[in-house]
Amino acid sequence: MTPLPPRKPLVEGDFSRPDGARHPHHPGDYEITDPAEIAEVEALPPPTGPDPHGGTFTCMCSEAAGARPVTPELLRLLDPLSPTGIPARHRARWVAAAPPELREYAAAWADGGEPGPETVPGVPLAVVFAWMGAVREEPRDAARLLAVRAPERILAAARTEDLAWAVRETGRAGLDAAVAFFAGEHFTTRHPKHRRVPETARGLLLGHARRHRPADLPVLERRLLRLPEDRIRRP
Known part of the structure; x- marks a missing residue:
């Protein structure tokens, strides 16, 4: 048959x-x-x-x-x-797929709210990057805006040095989301002194962009300013 x-x-x-x-x-x-x-x-x-x-x-x-x-x-x-x-139903499926420590936060967004990062203190930013970059079975469903807005709200409030450490700690999916975030307006509109990224994290972002997100590469090359590794400390 x-x-x-x-x-x-x-x-x-x-x-x-x-x-x-x-x-x-x-x-x-x-x-x-x-x-x-x-x-x-x-x-x-x-x-x-x-x-x-x-x-x-x-x-x-x-x-x-x-x-x-x-x-x-x-x-x-x-x-x-x-x-x-x-x-x-689409929103409920998106909530169910969220990391356990972010599920209540996701549910509040699905209900139409916009809770801030203060409602999920202590959640590693690497987890947030991985959540944002996770491959979804239905990427164009009715939850597609939530899948970007909710994690982005947490990332936008984070310090650049904390985001840089998260880049080093996240996986492939999280790195894809990190490239999208660092190439987006929540990062590119920061003051230049808040766009200084350590070489290791900067190299990871640029390398991933070259291989998987070439459209984001020119923005990253212009906006990711260098910061020597010895100028930072692990949070």
Whole structure:
């Protein structure tokens, strides 16, 4: 028997509730790849145009243009604020995959909050880098913004010397996230004296960027300033 090809992911667009309420970390579009979830969506009424009551859900998964009419089942299934909907399931899976010491922090973000790093004192930054860089089975799902924003909030508040030590201690996935962070605005906008990175950490970041993230290399070469190893002490 010839195996069936994998189903093409559904790409869901923005959801506009009649009351204007939104989940602050819900992306403008996301993918649904789970076969059971795809089947649930495909069982909904097809797009027919704007709903006369003003509520619409734009779907990019169908060749038919338009928006699905707002029905109780659509609200339950695709509303980002529905506790049993697909976006909530994606967020729950992301929380479950978080490191144990960061799971409550992740859950607070998934609930729509923005807790700061003071809520997770003592969590090694190497663990945060690894969490941010972990390969996700569904990288384009409804939790994709959370997967960046939550760890980035902790990293953005950390001192450069602490981040540099974490670069030395993290693994491959964490190093990938570290390159993305050091090439991003949370680091590149720091004052030059706070962009001085010890040679070992700087070499790890540049080497990883050359091999795996070449688009980030020019930014790192400009923004990562050198700091002799004998000028730092382990935190």
